[in-house]
Amino acid sequence: xxxxxxxxxxxxxxxxxxxxxxxxxxxxVLRGDLARSWPLGAAVAQGCHAALAAAHEHRQHPDTRAYLxxxxxxxxxxxxAPDEAALTALAETLKQNSVDHHVWTEQPENVATCxxxxxxxxxxxxxxxxxxxxxK
Numbered sequence: 245x246x247x248x249x250x251x252x253x254x255x256x257x258x259x260x261x262x263x264x265x266x267x268x269x270x271x272x273v274l275r276g277d278l279a280r281s282w283p284l285g286a287a288v289a290q291g292c293h294a295a296l297a298a299a300h301e302h303r304q305h306p307d308t309r310a311y312l313x314x315x316x317x318x319x320x321x322x323x324x325a326p327d328e329a330a331l332t333a334l335a336e337t338l339k340q341n342s343v344d345h346h347v348w349t350e351q352p353e354n355v356a357t358c359x360x361x362x363x364x365x366x367x368x369x370x371x372x373x374x375x376x377x378x379x380k
Contacts, residue, residue, distance in 0.1 A: 298359075
């Protein structure tokens with residue numbers, strides 16, 4: 245982000261205590277069964293919806309603010325859940341561990357397609373996601 249001389253970024257020092265801005269990452273977990281059976285654009289849209297919803301819901305969190313201020317340096321990791329049951333189980337695990345996230349449910353079908361965490365330092369959430377592979 246380029247600002248005129250003398251101007252500070254509005255959230256420049258808002259990262260949570262101890263959180264290194266460079267270590268912030270937003271994880272998006274898309275259902276692989278849908279990624280392979282839906283048109284590519286529709287699958288990508290699900291991930292976009294989930295990521296934006298998670299960021300919006302947690303927009304006041306210092307890590308979310310710091311992440312959004314990173315601009316082109318933002319890091320997003322897109323993982324694959326094999327099916328709806330795996331996505332639902334992950335959502336339950338995240339809920340039980342108080343990990344902020346949003347499950348995107350496509351309407352009017354009422355189908356859970358994707359979930360996204362708000363931006364987190366990787367070391368705070370990686371243990372919940374390590375069994376999921378990168379989406380290919």
